[in-house]
Amino acid sequence: MKSYTVLISIVAALGGLLFGFDTAVIAGALQYLKPYFHLNDAELGLVVAAASIGCIPGALFAGYLADKYGRKNLMIVTSVLYVIAAIGSGIAGSFAQLVIYRLIGGVAIGMASTLAPIYISEVAPPAFRGRLGMLQQLAIVTGILLSFISNYLIVNSSFLSSGDDYWRYMLAAAVIPSGIFFFLLLLVPESPRWLISQNKVIDAKKIFGKIYSDKESQAQVKIVSDNIASEEKPALRDVLSPRFKKVVIIGLVFASIAQLTGINIVFYYAPLIFAKTHVGGSVLFQTVLTGVVNLIFTLLAFPLIDRLGRKKLLLAGSCIMGLCMFTLAALFYFDMLHNYFVLATIFVYIGGFACTWGVVLWVYVAEIFPNKIRGNATSIAVFGNWVANTIVSLTFPVMLAQLGAVVTFGIYGIINISMVLFVSRYVFETKGVPLEKIEELYASV
Template sequence: MKSYTILISIVAALGGLLFGFDTAVIAGAIQYLKPFFQLNDAQIGLVVAAASLGCIPGALFAGRLADRFGRKKLMIVTSLLYIIAALGSGIAGSFVQLVVYRLIGGVAIGMASTLAPIYISEVAPPTFRGRLGMLQQLAIVTGILLSFISNYLIVNAHYSFLSNDNFWRYMLAAAVIPSVIFFILLLLVPESPRWLVLKNRIDEAKKVFGNIYSNAESTAQVKIVTDDIASESTPALKDVFTPRFRKVVIIGLVFASIAQLTGINIVFYYAPLIFEKTHVGGSVLYQTMLTGVVNLIFTVIAFWLIDRLGRKKLLIFGSWVMGLCMFTLAALFYLNMLQNYFVLITIFVYIGGFACTWGVVLWVYVAEIFPNKIRGTATSIAVFGNWVANSIVSLTFPIMLASCGAAVTFGVYGVINISMVLFVSRYVFETKGVPLEKIEALYTQV
């Protein structure tokens, strides 16, 4: 694999880094936002949820627009939205302004979570597509960790212009730096060669393929993609649900949605409170940063697994690990056995289990299982389902926690994780090493 392919994939994945940064940075800013704007709990919830709400339309329309205008152009628009959201959040003069800019940031996150996997899957050689597709998840967890580090450095910096009244401004505005870098680097990457073929721009596509493959291979790639899609027009939304594509679209939608039902976000949301109760392993801030480190380490480990073991084996293994960890947490809460290192170990194993299985496979799989003709639109639908499920989990978790208690809540998520083994075993088909143009033959056999 050429270094050129790795570099352009890394640039596309930077949208994921901003995705991770923007979704995690708000956690550190809340304690300073609340007194500054005198927010009640409902308003705090809206500030936090605004990004997730913005993700829904961002994800839903990004693929369709990318099919029409190109992957690169839409990623550039995404980078500009990131810059606007970061600057606007940092200078927001009112609660309403802050929510609006958080919504804009959410639209950018939703678009990035759709566009980067599509672009990477379309420039990656089949043998390395899994590892390159994982760059999206690696970037996300890196962004989460960077947000933890950035918040810590800002609060502990000894500069006269920093105070409790403006810590949150610098925390939220810090995303401007990677956003500008993302914008500049996007100007240097090529358009997706498969999209160029779709638009009958064959000479341009051959040039891009020439930078990814050898000259002989690039000619062959153009012919393969041309035979697959050049004669087909971009589908209308209703065409995506025709009998030819309906099965794989539903599989992708359900798969992306249930990835949120693993409960990964509730573990991150609830981890600080658990850490406060354990009184082991150092400060809450230190332990929270450790979750980011564990997340990153196991995402890196997955680089050596995804194209060796395949997607399906990783998903089944991850569901068993996460299910057992959820049942363990439920038991620890039920028995009130929280003041021991076993709680920390269970949380870290759970995060590691998610990071090297569902966390990485999600973004690879939803971008590679759809035929070329519908990839943009169908990936948007799948990622849209992921963000809707994210919002539902975020909304129902505190309600379940208050009405049912932690033991029952974690027990329910344990059942869900184990049940996901059945879905993966029956409906997820292996795509390891399969050219994108051959994917359609696989799902028709499911």
């Protein structure tokens, strides 16, 4: 694999870094936002969920727009929205303004979470598609960690004497990586598969030539050209045609239940959870540690996804996460919260997600759909992911307050264990399979 392919994939994945940063940075800001705007539990949930709500239209229409205007152009629009959201959130003068700018940031996140996996899957050689696709998740967890570190440094900065405005600096900090993302995008090429779909074969040949050897690039141009020529122009209605309906439903359910693992309740509400566990040490520092664990286990998964395959990782992850959620419920039930076993359980849970569902999610939703419907179908799958994310974000603080930690974590434990049944029955292995051959796999599911 050429270094050029890695570099352009890394730039595309930077949208994921901002995705992770923008969604997780709110965790450190909550304790300052709540008294500043006098928020109740429902309003607190809305501030957190606003980004997820914005993700829904962002994800739903990104694929269609990317098929029409190109992957690169839409990613540039995404970077501009990130900048607007960061500046706006930092200067917000009211609760309503903050929610609006969080919604704008959410639109950008929804678009990025759809566009980056599509772009990377379309430039990656089949043998390396899993590892290159994982760059999206690696960027996300790096963004999460950077947001936690940024929050910790802001709170402990000697330049800021008042905690009243800590949240402004936390939310506005995203403008730095957003600007970098914008300028780097100007240097990457358009997806060669999209260029061929627009009859720009000469341009596509040049890009494939930088990704493959001369002989392989010519073969790729022919394969993709023949595949696109055999298909009619994609329409939104094609996604739910009898030919594609099964795989679209599988992708939609798969992406949705990935959020029902409960991973984002840990990242969005980590300080709130740690405040209830009574374990010594700074709550924000413990939150930074969750980001470190997330990054380490994501890196550990790099050699596994193309060696073990997607399905085995998903099955292992569901079991690990389910057991961890049940363990947390038991610890709260028996009031065993004054020890580091609680922290260790949360770390094992995060590690279990990071090296299984976390890395497989963005690879799988971008590779299981045939070329004809990939943009629209990926949008629908990611749309489901963000709808589930919104539900989790809105309901968790209310569930924790009304049902208690025992019932709340117990429910998530049941969901995780139940996911084993879905993966066993409906998830088909895609390891090493060319994108043009994917359709042959799901027909037998």
